[in-house]
Amino acid sequence: xxxxxxxxxxxxxxxxxxxxxxxxxxxxxxxxxxxxxxxxxxxxxxxxxxxxxxxxxxxxxxxxxxxxxxxxxxxxxxxxxxxxxxxxxxxxxxxxxxxxxxxxxxxxxxxxxxxxxxxxxxxxxxxxxxxxxxxxxxxxxxxxxxxxxxxxxxxxxxxxxxxxxxxxxxxxxxxxxxxxxxxxxxxxxxxxxxxxxxxxxxxxxxxxxxxxxxxxxxxxxxxxxxxxxxxxxxxxxxxxxxxxxxxxxxxxxxxxxxxxxxxxx
Numbered sequence: 001x002x003x004x005x006x007x008x009x010x011x012x013x014x015x016x017x018x019x020x021x022x023x024x025x026x027x028x029x030x031x032x033x034x035x036x037x038x039x040x041x042x043x044x045x046x047x048x049x050x051x052x053x054x055x056x057x058x059x060x061x062x063x064x065x066x067x068x069x070x071x072x073x074x075x076x077x078x079x080x081x082x083x084x085x086x087x088x089x090x091x092x093x094x095x096x097x098x099x100x101x102x103x104x105x106x107x108x109x110x111x112x113x114x115x116x117x118x119x120x121x122x123x124x125x126x127x128x129x130x131x132x133x134x135x136x137x138x139x140x141x142x143x144x145x146x147x148x149x150x151x152x153x154x155x156x157x158x159x160x161x162x163x164x165x166x167x168x169x170x171x172x173x174x175x176x177x178x179x180x181x182x183x184x185x186x187x188x189x190x191x192x193x194x195x196x197x198x199x200x201x202x203x204x205x206x207x208x209x210x211x212x213x214x215x216x217x218x219x220x221x222x223x224x225x226x227x228x229x230x231x232x233x234x235x236x237x238x239x240x241x242x243x244x245x246x247x248x249x250x251x252x253x254x255x256x257x258x259x260x261x262x263x264x265x
Contacts, residue, residue, distance in 0.1 A: 005260035015103055015129070017168045021046050027161045027181040028099045029185045030054050035095050037123065039102035039112070040084045042066055046103060049233045051076035058094065060086045087111055091119040103129040107175070110148055113138070113182075114165040117155040125158070126182040132163055135178035151199075152250060154189055156182035190252045198255040205243035205251070213246075214239035231257060 015021060024046065030036060034054045041047045041059040045068070050057045051074060058080045058162050061067035067083035082089070086108070100123045104112060109130050116122055128135075139158040152158065161179035166172040190198075204220025205213060218228040232239045235257040237250055 015169050016045055020164045020168055021049055023162045024127055024129050024179050026100055027179050028101050028125050035098040037098055037100045041070055044070050045089050046073045051079050053075055058088055060084055061189050087115055091123045097124045099123055100126040109134050113152050117152055124184050129179050132176045134180040135180040141231045142245055143248045150202050156184055158182050194255060194259055201254050202251050212240050
C-alpha cells in the first residue's frame with residue numbers, strides 16, 4: 001500500500017481489512033447493475049472491490065493528491081473520480097436508484113445524512129462505516145431518539161451491521177466503528193407533511209432535550225407554556241415526556257395539530 005500520511009484535519013483513517021471492506025459493500029446489497037457513489041475513497045481499498053462488483057463507481061474525493069492518484073491505484077474503466085466536497089456535489093446528476101457506499105470521516109456524518117436524505121434525487125440505499133455511537137444513535141428507537149434519528153428515519157429505514165474495531169484502521173481512531181445501512185422508504189411516511197413546520201417543531205423539542213416537552217417547545221417555538229400544553233394535549237401527547245421518547249408519528253401529530261391551530265405564534 002502506498003506510503004501516504006493520513007490528514008488529521010480531514011479525519012482520514014485507512015481501512016485495509018478485506019472482510020470489513022466487503023461487509024460495508026454487502027450491507028448496500030451491491031449488484032452488477034448498480035451505480036455506486038463512493039464518498040472519500042482515500043487510497044482506494046474500498047474502490048477496488050466496488051469496481052469489480054458494480055456497473056459504475058463515481059468516487060468523490062476532497063483531498064487533491066488522493067483524487068489525482070486514485071486512477072493509478074485502481075485501474076478500471078467503470079471508475080470516475082471527481083475532486084469535490086461531497087456536501088457541494090450535485091446529486092441530481094446521478095441516475096435514479098444509485099447507492100452510496102463509504103467509509104466517511106466522523107465529522108461529516110450528520111451533515112452528509114441530511115444532504116442525502118433531503119435530496120430530490122436521494123440514494124435508494126446507503127451503507128456507511130461510521131463511529132459506533134453515531135450508528136446506534138441514527139438507528140435508535142423511541143426512548144433514545146435524537147434530532148439526527150428523526151431526520152434520517154423519516155426517509156430511511158436503518159439497520160445496524162458489523163462493528164469494526166478501531167485497531168483495523170490506520171491510524172486507529174479513538175473509538176470503534178459500525179456499519180449502518182439505510183433503505184429508502186418506497187413511499188413518504190407522511191405524504192401530506194409540512195416538512196418546514198415539522199422540523200421547526202422537532203428542533204424546538206430537542207432544543208433543551210433534558211427538559212419536559214412543554215418547556216422545550218415553549219422555549220423553542222417562543223410560545224407560553226400553557227399554549228405548549230394546549231398544543232400537546234390536542235395532539236394527544238403527554239407534556240411530561242421528553243423529546244427522545246416521541247415516535248415519528250408523535251412528531252407528525254404535533255405538526256398536523258400545529259397547522260390546524262395556527263401554531264407556532
